[in-house]
Amino acid sequence: MKAYVESDEIAMMGEATSNLRDKLLIRTLFHLGCRISEALTLKVEDIDFTQGTVAIIHLKARLKLSCAGCGQRLGRYHVFCPGCGSKVERAQAEQQEHRRQRVLPVDGDTLSMLKDYVRRGGPVLRDGKKLIFGINRHRAWQIIKECAQKAGLPKLVNPETGKVHNISPHKLRDAFSVNAMKRDDSGDGLRMLQEHL
Template identity: 30%
Template sequence: MDNVKALSEFKEYMQIEKNYSSLTVLHYTKDIESFFQFMKEQGIVNLAKAEYFDARLFVSKLFDESYKRSSISRKISSLRSFYAYLMREGKVEQNPFQMLALPKKEKRLPSFFYEVEMEKLLQSQFDDGPIGQRDQLLLELLYSTGIRISEAESLKLENIDFSVGTILVYGKGKKERYIPFGSYARDLLRIYINDGRQQLLQKGKKNHSFLFVNFRGGPLTARGMRDILNKIMDQAAMHAHIHPHMLRHTFATHMLNNGADLRSVQELLGHSNLSSTQVYTHVTKEHLRKTYQSFHPRA
């Protein structure tokens, strides 16, 4: 069986029957061609002669060449689909990639701010006007409660209970949870609600109960919040990109670093499974490891 012809027919199948995009077809083609090169190196005469052992050897070679796990997984999937097509067309009798396990994805540790970095952000200069009040509150609330940006976007005045110092948050799946806020957030909330927020509403001649308001008086969107956080980063002269989830990661990491138990942090974050929260223990361990290597004389 001619490899080039088989690939050409498969590309036609992807374009016409599967309606794949040109970019997807290109990725499939490159993945399959890399296996063709491997076959040539190994003396495998045609696609029908490749076996499970050959597929495993191909993957081992990819690991040796330092391919990312995600790239290896994609190549396996591409070749699995290619061989499934060839089997359907009666051109091969087996799919050597069918039983091949996909490599586990690399677990990336969440990025966060160290306490000194977070303090520098919180000490940024904010003007006393309504926009400055709002921006300072947004930063403080995201860090001090660990809420998601979508939860901050939907936060309303009736969700804030000053008597016990908690906010009611509607998380994923409309699940409710109460989160305490500290004295810094309490002071900023009172100032903003009684002053800055009122000014923004009057300016836009709007009337609604959303906590965060844009300069036109309407509810502040998640995109608007991201722009605000990036502006704060620029003003603090911190040359890094910030995304709202970094503040959530920072909240969890600082809680655990200062002795909070995992179950409490899980509840505050609104995680259904403890495994979602446990990633932050890896962050704290990495922090301890770096501290040890930096300061212990025999590290």
């Protein structure tokens, strides 16, 4: 068993469905290396068809911990406050949502599929936004799993735990990273990959 999906296997997943939306979901996750939440919030206005780019809004929530006594910022495992020295019984938690925008190049095939999909009226209008996919996370997971099964792809094994898993949307993001490193394993390639993700 393998730990990641190869690019030819992802092509097989795309061929396993005749639904343009599903093909596009697979291509978007793999060719852009985006998170499922980022793909599902992708809007028509985020695509620049003339430049061949897509603006991905990076959404990630983080907790900021601080000492209840002095307000000093704390790490997850602090036992004593570095500011006032008191024992940390209960830290104050404040959730912060980090938003960052990445503008990513889109390969020609994916861009032409996007144009065709938009032209055919594929995007879904929801809350005044034209969403490319208009599906929820659960349905996206089902699509990826079903396409992998139809393509006859084996399940993947986690090399650290030995657990066997179905191919999921995040595994396509992992495959993007692995393929990028195979193409350029220099320090520059790694730095560019970190900026991309």
